[in-house]
Amino acid sequence: MEEPDWHSPATIEEAVALKARLGDTATFLAGGTFTAILVANGLIRPHAFIHLARVPGLDRIEIGDDLRLGAMVTHRRVEGSSEIRQSSWASVANCFAQVASPRIRNQATVGGVLCDADYASDPPTLLVALGARVRLRSPSGEREVMLSDFIQGHYETALGADELLVDLVVPRPPRHVTYVKFRSRSSEDRPCVGVAVAAEVDGARRCQSLRVVVGAVSGRPQEFPRACAIALGDRITIEVATEIGHQYSELASTLSDMRGSAAYRKRLIAVLVRRSLETLAA
Amino acid sequence: MTLDPRITGRFEYGQDQQVEGMLHARILRSPHAHAKVLSINTSEVPQHVVTLTRDDVADLEPLYGPMVKDQPIVARDRVLHVGDAVAAVAAGTPREAEEAIALIEVEYEEMPAVFDPVDATGDAAPLLHDGIEIPAELRPDGRNMCHRFRLQSGLGQDGFERADVVVEDTFAVAAAAHVAMEPHATLAYWEAGRLHVITGTQTPFNVRRDLAALFRLSEEMIRIVVAPMGGSFGAKTFMRLEPVAAALARKARRPVRAVLTRAEEFITINRHPARFHIRLGATRDGTFVAKSVDAWWNTGAYADCGPSVCTKGGYAAIGPYRIPNVNVDSRCVYTHLPPAGAFRGYAATQGVWASERMTDLMADRLGIDPLTLRLRNLLRNGDSFATGEVMHDARFADCLRKAAEAVDWGGGRKNKGLAVMLKGMQTPSRTGVALEINAGGHIVLRSATTDMGQRPETAQRNLAAEALGLSPDLVTVGSNDTDLVPFDTRTTSSRSTFMMSNAIREAANDLRRKIAQRFEVAPEDLVLSDEGAGVAGSPDLRRPLTDLTGLRGDGTFVTPGGLDPDTGQGIASSHWHQAAASAEVSVDPETGVTSITRLHTAVYAGSVVDRPGAELQNEGSTIFGIGTARFEGIVFEDGQVTNGNLSDYEIPSILDVPDFTYDLLEGGEHSHGLGEMAVPVVPAAIGNAVAAAGHPVRNLPITAESVLDASLVR
Numbered sequence: 001m002e003e004p005d006w007h008s009p010a011t012i013e014e015a016v017a018l019k020a021r022l023g024d025t026a027t028f029l030a031g032g033t034f035t036a037i038l039v040a041n042g043l044i045r046p047h048a049f050i051h052l053a054r055v056p057g058l059d060r061i062e063i064g065d066d067l068r069l070g071a072m073v074t075h076r077r078v079e080g081s082s083e084i085r086q087s088s089w090a091s092v093a094n095c096f097a098q099v100a101s102p103r104i105r106n107q108a109t110v111g112g113v114l115c116d117a118d119y120a121s122d123p124p125t126l127l128v129a130l131g132a133r134v135r136l137r138s139p140s141g142e143r144e145v146m147l148s149d150f151i152q153g154h155y156e157t158a159l160g161a162d163e164l165l166v167d168l169v170v171p172r173p174p175r176h177v178t179y180v181k182f183r184s185r186s187s188e189d190r191p192c193v194g195v196a197v198a199a200e201v202d203g204a205r206r207c208q209s210l211r212v213v214v215g216a217v218s219g220r221p222q223e224f225p226r227a228c229a230i231a232l233g234d235r236i237t238i239e240v241a242t243e244i245g246h247q248y249s250e251l252a253s254t255l256s257d258m259r260g261s262a263a264y265r266k267r268l269i270a271v272l273v274r275r276s277l278e279t280l281a282a
Numbered sequence: 283m284t285l286d287p288r289i290t291g292r293f294e295y296g297q298d299q300q301v302e303g304m305l306h307a308r309i310l311r312s313p314h315a316h317a318k319v320l321s322i323n324t325s326e327v328p329q330h331v332v333t334l335t336r337d338d339v340a341d342l343e344p345l346y347g348p349m350v351k352d353q354p355i356v357a358r359d360r361v362l363h364v365g366d367a368v369a370a371v372a373a374g375t376p377r378e379a380e381e382a383i384a385l386i387e388v389e390y391e392e393m394p395a396v397f398d399p400v401d402a403t404g405d406a407a408p409l410l411h412d413g414i415e416i417p418a419e420l421r422p423d424g425r426n427m428c429h430r431f432r433l434q435s436g437l438g439q440d441g442f443e444r445a446d447v448v449v450e451d452t453f454a455v456a457a458a459a460h461v462a463m464e465p466h467a468t469l470a471y472w473e474a475g476r477l478h479v480i481t482g483t484q485t486p487f488n489v490r491r492d493l494a495a496l497f498r499l500s501e502e503m504i505r506i507v508v509a510p511m512g513g514s515f516g517a518k519t520f521m522r523l524e525p526v527a528a529a530l531a532r533k534a535r536r537p538v539r540a541v542l543t544r545a546e547e548f549i550t551i552n553r554h555p556a557r558f559h560i561r562l563g564a565t566r567d568g569t570f571v572a573k574s575v576d577a578w579w580n581t582g583a584y585a586d587c588g589p590s591v592c593t594k595g596g597y598a599a600i601g602p603y604r605i606p607n608v609n610v611d612s613r614c615v616y617t618h619l620p621p622a623g624a625f626r627g628y629a630a631t632q633g634v635w636a637s638e639r640m641t642d643l644m645a646d647r648l649g650i651d652p653l654t655l656r657l658r659n660l661l662r663n664g665d666s667f668a669t670g671e672v673m674h675d676a677r678f679a680d681c682l683r684k685a686a687e688a689v690d691w692g693g694g695r696k697n698k699g700l701a702v703m704l705k706g707m708q709t710p711s712r713t714g715v716a717l718e719i720n721a722g723g724h725i726v727l728r729s730a731t732t733d734m735g736q737r738p739e740t741a742q743r744n745l746a747a748e749a750l751g752l753s754p755d756l757v758t759v760g761s762n763d764t765d766l767v768p769f770d771t772r773t774t775s776s777r778s779t780f781m782m783s784n785a786i787r788e789a790a791n792d793l794r795r796k797i798a799q800r801f802e803v804a805p806e807d808l809v810l811s812d813e814g815a816g817v818a819g820s821p822d823l824r825r826p827l828t829d830l831t832g833l834r835g836d837g838t839f840v841t842p843g844g845l846d847p848d849t850g851q852g853i854a855s856s857h858w859h860q861a862a863a864s865a866e867v868s869v870d871p872e873t874g875v876t877s878i879t880r881l882h883t884a885v886y887a888g889s890v891v892d893r894p895g896a897e898l899q900n901e902g903s904t905i906f907g908i909g910t911a912r913f914e915g916i917v918f919e920d921g922q923v924t925n926g927n928l929s930d931y932e933i934p935s936i937l938d939v940p941d942f943t944y945d946l947l948e949g950g951e952h953s954h955g956l957g958e959m960a961v962p963v964v965p966a967a968i969g970n971a972v973a974a975a976g977h978p979v980r981n982l983p984i985t986a987e988s989v990l991d992a993s994l995v996r
Contacts, residue, residue: 187937
């Protein structure tokens with residue numbers, strides 16, 4: 001067995017050039033919390049790692065009209081950033097704070113959690129509800145992709161073999177944002193179900209827009225705009241919250257794993273979507 | 283200030299042991315639950331890497347095992363579980379060893395496998411072991427069964443005719459992993475025909491005996507040095523890596539170290555999955571009159587100590603109750619799962635779960651408060667347990683009352699649960715210990731008690747110092763080396779403090795006798811202090827301990843006993859481990875998530891020798907119980923562990939541990955072990971609390987989903 005090559009590019013250009021040259025035989029390495037498990041279990045055997053730690057600019061946090069988080073920003077930094085916490089994006093900090101344990105969050109990165117596309121993750125669910133997009137760079141240029149399109153299924157993304165996710169762009173969220181992480185086992189567990197709600201309400205608490213996303217129950221975050229439509233234009237009542245929860249439960253595809261069966265997840269979605277919307281009804 | 287090397291990282295655990303020229307071992311494991319091994323081809327492995335296959339051990343005893351000789355060092359003609367050892371290598375680096383096993387080609391022919399113990403006893407089930415010899419004291423009774431423990435007292439099953447009310451139900455407990463921080467680790471080397479093994483084990487003398495049998499050597503030709511363990515919890519009892527490391531070292535003529543990976547831990551030794559059907563009969567006023575326990579223990583591919591587990595769990599499921607008519611039928615069955623063995627809470631965890639859930643079901647049926655019902659039936663001094671043993675030093679009721687008070691049982695019992703247990707100690711059992719005066723005038727304690735993180739040396743130094751009337755600073759604990767320490771059965775079943783306290787007292791008396799002989803006085807006239815030894819009333823005769831170098835006192839303590847496997851009568855335990863727990867929970871009725879709002883354990887400790895150590899052990903034991911209660915369970919699919927890592931198999935994190943309280947009840951003449959008393963009662967108390975909240979769960983772990991499934995109101 002050959003030792004994998006280790007590359008530490010000094011610029012984004014160098015990093016994507018390397019990736020373009022090495023293609024699928026190389027793996028970008030950010031915090032390594034996920035990649036290390038895959039390598040240790042023999043699920044991937046990359047010939048080369050392209051370590052991103054020395055690439056300048058990937059660890060930036062910028063707040064303007066959008067929130068921009070560089071691919072190498074750790075979960076812990078998002079969680080602990082007072083700038084983010086005091087901004088309209090506080091929900092993003094709260095969501096990253098719920099991932100695993102401090103030890104993992106010190107290492108795991110924003111780019112990592114999005115590119116891994118592990119279904120049992122927290123941030124993608126909220127970020128899809130917030131209409132976030134990712135900026136991808138390759139030697140031939142740059143493109144932006146909606147996160148909802150970027151994550152395609154179990155461990156599958158729209159990332160090209162020569163592309164690097166450089167940052168995450170989160171538009172200014174509506175007034176009411178919640179993310180509920182439901183754990184069925186330990187407090188450090190991955191989510192059994194995640195429910196994100198992003199809603200705009202007017203002065204009379206009438207619902208102007210509503211996005212509800214359920215995550216961690218199948219290959220990618222799921223959203224059913226038609227089910228949400230019944231909430232628009234009026235105050236959300238307990239009945240409406242219950243009905244949307246019921247519809248999400250019916251429509252969502254769910255899987256079984258160590259954290260719960262597909263049927264259990266269906267029951268939970270009804271409960272957790274309803275509860276999330278009840279806070280709007282209150 | 284000298285920092286504890288455990289804190290600085292300098293402490294040398296089993297996996298840190300090394301000697302010059304050492305090679306690293308890796309084991310090639312079966313991907314199949316049951317298959318014929320048609321051929322093994324090692325020709326692609328580089329010449330300098332040592333390989334070990336069945337041909338290399340053909341001159342040895344073919345099989346080993348602590349109770350039944352049924353396990354080969356590496357597979358002979360068949361593999362019996364996913365992860366069964368097929369071949370092994372030793373190479374210069376762990377990486378090289380890892381790469382080498384990938385070069386071994388094995389041709390298998392898959393065979394049908396069986397994973398359920400009841401199915402395994404069916405006529406059509408594939409037979410795991412053919413032609414093995416089951417020792418005379420065991421009672422195999424059916425296909426794939428290695429032991430059947432039966433107990434009958436009074437009228438047995440016929441006793442139910444005297445009951446006004448009979449309740450019955452079925453309960454199950456999942457397999458669990460020990461998850462010691464340090465994996466199994468062994469270093470073996472041969473020197474002038476003598477085998478030296480430095481290993482993390484709770485059972486050095488069992489390992490010595492069993493290696494001697496396997497390698498056809500006198501026990502004197504084998505030396506076991508116990509490396510301190512980074513946790514064991516029962517996993518490091520009996521032989522694990524010792525045979526393969528010793529066989530590789532023999533072939534390589536070099537020292538070989540073997541260390542398991544985390545994934546290998548899950549397929550090496552686990553806790554027995556068990557299933558119970560229990561019937562309990564009582565009169566209308568709540569007096570128990572009859573109980574039957576029908577139990578099935580899945581011991582996996584090798585018996586290990588399964589027959590003992592099925593015995594101890596069989597009578598633990600009777601509970602600490604006065605029941606005139608009892609019938610126990612407890613079977614230990616081979617299946618194609620990885621082997622199961624000793625696990626903290628040894629068999630009581632499974633038995634107490636079933637028994638104490640059943641006690642609450644009876645309380646429900648009779649409309650009697652579960653505390654009242656238990657107190658009415660608990661064993662008191664002078665009562666006979668179902669084994670015929672007469673109770674003495676019974677503290678069950680004291681423990682239970684303490685537990686009930688801690689959750690304000692009298693203030694209402696909504697969402698609250700109780701549990702109480704009796705657990706046996708390893709019986710019969712023997713412990714030797716020696717106290718030697720060394721050249722520096724220190725007392726060297728020669729004890730085989732192994733250190734797996736519980737730090738037995740503190741308790742044992744205190745005991746020796748007290749018995750001799752010296753300060754603990756003058757007592758040092760010698761190396762744990764079978765060449766140096768007297769025989770001790772093993773460090774298991776929370777026996778060490780009890781057994782050692784008695785043996786150390788003997789050894790101290792013996793040493794005093796020998797010192798008194800030097801002074802030519804009677805032992806009662808001897809005055810022993812940190813300043814030296816002297817004679818009462820004659821201060822000028824005092825001599826420093828350095829003048830007594832070489833004197834040695836020996837002490838032995840033996841507990842006789844044992845149960846008749848056919849009737850269950852005899853001596854199950856020289857003394858009883860006694861404990862109770864109480865819990866209060868809140869259950870989210872829509873998600874099934876349980877929060878523990880109060881948790882208390884009350885453990886009978888006898889006299890406490892090392893207070894901080896005792897407290898830490900009971901706290902750890904409680905947290906173990908929480909893990910078993912809430913989510914620890916190994917999941918198998920076609921014999922394959924599907925959650926063999928610490929992301930999919932979860933243990934409690936610090937945030938999962940609620941504030942909990944406990945009492946260590948003191949009294950009596952003896953020190954009692956308490957290293958595992960909370961493990962069995964905590965899950966049962968939590969289960970009873972969840973049931974009291976409207977979710978009568980029957981299985982461990984109590985997952986959120988199973989709580990919803992058990993809801994009385996949907």
